[in-house]
């Protein structure tokens with residue numbers, strides 16, 4: 001079995017870490033690397049696309065694959081272009097909740113509707129962390145952030161449920177507490193021929209934890225106590241929300257091209 005040091009050597013570039021102590025960003029990088037190691041995909045065939053925010057730094061420049069660091073909220077359209085240009089590539093999108101569901105929410109909906117063969121990992125820390133901890137669409141009602149010091153007057157929305165309703169083939173939710181399950185889910189996403197979306201609840205001790213009097217370990221313990229693999233439980237569900245076969249966009253485009261005699 002490959003060791004942690006070997007995973008780091010093989011998959012992580014030797015840059016100083018941009019993450020605060022206790023951040024979940026490095027854990028997501030670890031899970032992605034281990035999933036690729038377990039899969040039959042070569043890292044030379046992976047392109048990782050990210051937008052703007054702390055989560056965008058997870059692949060770029062740290063992951064030792066080809067990376068494309070794009071503009072705020074636009075990772076999915078850039079990734080779609082990569083996939084349409086070369087359908088043999090395994091295209092991963094790593095995006096924070098503000099980037100993916102806020103600024104880029106419309107692209108997320110249509111990526112799911114088109115069921116384009118991307119693997120989208122939405123790293124959800126519940127706010128805009130890199131710019132100071134502003135309220136995001138994923139911030140819970142009543143939660144205090146930099147811009148909602150008296151509590152969020154709005155409600156959050158269930159992004160994974162929205163993506164499922166929009167038409168994605170594969171949707172799941174895990175947390176950084178569930179590393180074993182998360183690694184298996186990323187591997188499953190890579191095997192899926194269609195839009196795969198994994199919401200990864202991730203601790204941000206700096207912008208979120210400090211407001212709640214919690215450090216990174218406390219936040220992991222919170223995930224342990226407040227999540228359940230039982231859909232009937234009152235706790236936050238973690239696991240696979242849907243896994244269905246349906247037409248995929250890029251395959252359909254190339255089939256039409258073939259039927260029309262090529263380009």
Ligand code: SF4
Nearest residue numbers: 019020023054129204
């Ligand atoms: S601000 Fe939060 S999400 Fe960003 S690197 Fe620090 S702990 Fe991680």
